[in-house]
Amino acid sequence: MLTNTDFVAGALALIGVPACAFGVDGTVMAANAELVTLLGRDPCGAGVDQLFTLHVREASVALLASAMPGVRWDTYLTPASGHYFAVQAWVKPLPAGAQVQGATIVFNDISDVRRDQRALHNALLENQAILDSAVLGISVVEEGRNLHCNTKMEELFGYPPGGMNNLSVQAFYADKDAWQAARAETMRDFTAGRINVSEYELVRRDGTVFWARLSGRPFDLAHPRGRSVWLVDDITARREAAEAVSRARDELEVRVLERTAELAGANALLQGEIIERRQAEARVHHMAYHDSLTGLPNRALLSDRLDRAMLNAQRSQRQLAVMFIDLDRFKTINDSLGHMTGDQLLKEVANRLCCAVRGSDTVARLGGDEFVVLLPGIAAPVEASAVAEQIIAALDESFPLDGRQLHITPSIGICIYPDDGADVATLMRNADTAMYHAKATGRNNYQYFQPVMNQAAAQYFELESNLRNALARDQFSLHFQPIIDIGTRRLHAMEVLLRWRRDEHDLVLPDSFIPIIEDNGLIVPIGEWVIRQACEQSMAWLRAGLQPVPLAVNLSARQFTHGALVATVRRILDETGIDPALLEFEITETALMQHGEHTQEILEQINAMGIRLSIDDFGTGYSSLAYLKRFPVKKIKIDRAFIKDLPNSAEDRAIVAAIIALSGSLQLSVVAEGVENESQYALLQRHGCQFAQGFLFSEPAPDHEVRLLLPRLDAALA
Numbered sequence: 210m211l212t213n214t215d216f217v218a219g220a221l222a223l224i225g226v227p228a229c230a231f232g233v234d235g236t237v238m239a240a241n242a243e244l245v246t247l248l249g250r251d252p253c254g255a256g257v258d259q260l261f262t263l264h265v266r267e268a269s270v271a272l273l274a275s276a277m278p279g280v281r282w283d284t285y286l287t288p289a290s291g292h293y294f295a296v297q298a299w300v301k302p303l304p305a306g307a308q309v310q311g312a313t314i315v316f317n318d319i320s321d322v323r324r325d326q327r328a329l330h331n332a333l334l335e336n337q338a339i340l341d342s343a344v345l346g347i348s349v350v351e352e353g354r355n356l357h358c359n360t361k362m363e364e365l366f367g368y369p370p371g372g373m374n375n376l377s378v379q380a381f382y383a384d385k386d387a388w389q390a391a392r393a394e395t396m397r398d399f400t401a402g403r404i405n406v407s408e409y410e411l412v413r414r415d416g417t418v419f420w421a422r423l424s425g426r427p428f429d430l431a432h433p434r435g436r437s438v439w440l441v442d443d444i445t446a447r448r449e450a451a452e453a454v455s456r457a458r459d460e461l462e463v464r465v466l467e468r469t470a471e472l473a474g475a476n477a478l479l480q481g482e483i484i485e486r487r488q489a490e491a492r493v494h495h496m497a498y499h500d501s502l503t504g505l506p507n508r509a510l511l512s513d514r515l516d517r518a519m520l521n522a523q524r525s526q527r528q529l530a531v532m533f534i535d536l537d538r539f540k541t542i543n544d545s546l547g548h549m550t551g552d553q554l555l556k557e558v559a560n561r562l563c564c565a566v567r568g569s570d571t572v573a574r575l576g577g578d579e580f581v582v583l584l585p586g587i588a589a590p591v592e593a594s595a596v597a598e599q600i601i602a603a604l605d606e607s608f609p610l611d612g613r614q615l616h617i618t619p620s621i622g623i624c625i626y627p628d629d630g631a632d633v634a635t636l637m638r639n640a641d642t643a644m645y646h647a648k649a650t651g652r653n654n655y656q657y658f659q660p661v662m663n664q665a666a667a668q669y670f671e672l673e674s675n676l677r678n679a680l681a682r683d684q685f686s687l688h689f690q691p692i693i694d695i696g697t698r699r700l701h702a703m704e705v706l707l708r709w710r711r712d713e714h715d716l717v718l719p720d721s722f723i724p725i726i727e728d729n730g731l732i733v734p735i736g737e738w739v740i741r742q743a744c745e746q747s748m749a750w751l752r753a754g755l756q757p758v759p760l761a762v763n764l765s766a767r768q769f770t771h772g773a774l775v776a777t778v779r780r781i782l783d784e785t786g787i788d789p790a791l792l793e794f795e796i797t798e799t800a801l802m803q804h805g806e807h808t809q810e811i812l813e814q815i816n817a818m819g820i821r822l823s824i825d826d827f828g829t830g831y832s833s834l835a836y837l838k839r840f841p842v843k844k845i846k847i848d849r850a851f852i853k854d855l856p857n858s859a860e861d862r863a864i865v866a867a868i869i870a871l872s873g874s875l876q877l878s879v880v881a882e883g884v885e886n887e888s889q890y891a892l893l894q895r896h897g898c899q900f901a902q903g904f905l906f907s908e909p910a911p912d913h914e915v916r917l918l919l920p921r922l923d924a925a926l927a
């Protein structure tokens with residue numbers, strides 16, 4: 210028979226969710242299978258309170274006791290396993306007419322719901338924890354309003370907790386324009402399905418600003434205008450640092466540019482200096498090996514080339530020639546016409562020398578008027594003769610310089626390698642010796658070196674060296690040679706002739722030393738000494754009561770053209786007090802002709818002082834009386850070469866007669882030199898020659914002899 214309890218159990222079985230029924234005494238009367246499964250045990254017979262987990266048991270029993278119809282509450286059951294799980298309990302009392310009194314409890318398993326709730330809760334807690342611990346400001350924005358945000362965001366903007374909620378985002382921008390620009394940019398990115406990342410200067414609650422990096426994205430990229438989440442980072446420090454870095458980089462860049470420019474400048478300067486230095490080195494090198502005036506190789510380069518040429522000649526079994534060239538009387542031109550003209554002449558000479566030799570030959574200048582020509586690889590010494598002749602011919606033509614026609618001749622010394630020397634020094638020395646020999650043999654010629662020349666050269670150098678001290682040692686003296694009036698055979702004048710007493714026994718005649726002192730320039734101080742000495746002698750005769758006669762002093766070409774001559778003579782006249790009428794200067798016609806207008810000028814100045822001028826050695830040079838007419842010359846002296854054979858040579862007689870006749874017509878007095886016998890004297894007298902000089906009357910003699918020829922002043926007055 211079916212009991213009421215069976216009926217209740219049958220009803221419970223139909224419910225389909227865990228359920229049970231309990232009586233008024235609180236004992237479970239029936240439980241369906243779902244509940245038994247859920248609990249893992251059959252609760253029937255046990256107290257209903259035992260269904261519930263301990264911590265909710267009391268509360269649940271209280272609710273059951275209230276027997277409120279339809280009471281529902283969430284509670285926990287404790288299954289056999291010991292785990293509890295969430296259920297919603299729904300109590301319904303058994304109907305009042307029922308045979309059993311009690312109530313049913315239907316359980317709704319809400320453990321999943323609870324788990325989900327818990328998970329959600331945990332997720333929310335997690336999110337909150339994340340939001341609260343985030344170092345970035347995070348906010349949710351909708352329709353331009355900040356719905357809510359994290360603490361960091363509030364800190365960033367200086368708001369109290371919740372103070373930013375529902376605020377318009379515009380409030381965070383400096384002005385409306387900035388905000389609208391940001392919105393437009395955001396919409397552009399969101400619409401394109403991108404997150405928006407931007408940097409703006411935002412405003413805090415207190416009005417201060419800071420630089421923020423914003424990164425926003427819509428919750429749903431498909432709805433760009435919907436809710437969005439924003440991350441905000443204060444990047445002021447980073448920007449300042451970046452700006453500082455940028456400034457520093459800019460400064461660095463500027464500094465680098467400046468330094469680069471500086472370095473470029475310095476580099477350019479350096480390059481310039483390197484070029485300049487190279488040029489200077491090249492110049493120095495050129496200067497070291499070339500003559501600055503003519504550009505020709507100098508002694509150093511010549512030595513080098515000579516060295517190489519000797520090696521080549523040795524290898525090729527050939528010879529070479531060294532030609533030492535000295536320009537005759539160049540110093541006279543230099544002294545008289547000045548260094549500028551002298552330099553010009555040297556340059557022209559250099560050109561002509563270069564033209565006279567082959568390209569493979571070397572023309573060098575050693576200095577002054579000394580040149581050397583090196584002929585490498587000659588087959589025989591005679592080849593040097595051909596070159597020497599070409600050089601003489603090349604210089605033969607006059608040099609038009611400064612409106613003058615200058616003439617210069619070379620003296621050339623030649624020596625041959627290996628016969629005359631096997632090293633540079635010996636070859637140069639021997640060529641030089643040969644050159645001196647060429648000078649001694651009349652200049653304007655060439656001479657090959659011969660060993661015997663060394664002896665002559667040694668003598669020459671000894672002489673030259675002694676001459677340098679002769680003036681200081683008072684070794685010079687004057688001799689005087691009378692010039693006789695042919696008509697009366699009485700003393701007319703005296704020529705002053707220099708003598709050198711080299712030692713006690715050795716009286717040296719001028720022909721042996723005048724050319725040397727002309728060459729080395731000593732003629733200028735020695736010549737001055739002669740003029741002064743002659744003037745003093747004349748004054749001494751006067752003081753001795755003798756009637757002085759005019760003294761004829763020889764002037765060499767070099768002395769004549771020396772710039773200081775006129776001033777020197779004037780000073781001597783002043784200092785000695787001699788009457789200028791008692792002084793005559795004899796100049797060779799060659800010396801006169803050499804310097805054209807310059808000569809004219811000097812002659813006129815001398816003439817203006819009252820000193821007479823005569824032409825010495827007439828007939829040996831240009832012999833142009835017409836030309837001489839231009840000069841203030843009073844007398845000519847016929848060279849003794851024409852007098853010597855006068856009695857026997859019709860030709861000489863004709864020449865002498867012509868000179869005397871022409872001189873007469875030009876109102877020039879004539880002196881015949883070198884008259885040694887009466888025949889010559891008679892002939893000269895017959896041809897109307899006024900004056901004569903020669904051994905027939907007297908050889909040159911010292912003062913103490915010639916003063917005997919001078920009339921006494923008192924006798925002359927009587």
Ligand SMILES: Nc1nc2c(ncn2[C@@H]2O[C@H](COP(=O)(O)O[C@H]3[C@@H](O)[C@H](n4cnc5c(=O)[nH]c(N)nc54)O[C@@H]3COP(=O)(O)O)[C@@H](O)[C@H]2O)c(=O)[nH]1
Nearest residue numbers: 706707718719720739763764765883884885902903904909
């Ligand atoms: N610039 C200077 N030149 C000078 C000076 N003193 C002399 N000289 C020149 O030296 C040359 C030689 O002079 P010297 O040896 O004195 O010979 C002179 C006479 O001794 C010589 N003479 C004179 N008469 C005769 C003669 O009858 N027979 C002969 N064989 N010789 C004779 O002639 C020389 C003088 O000649 P000149 O001068 O041409 O009148 C000589 O050229 C001097 O000029 C000086 O101080 N400065």
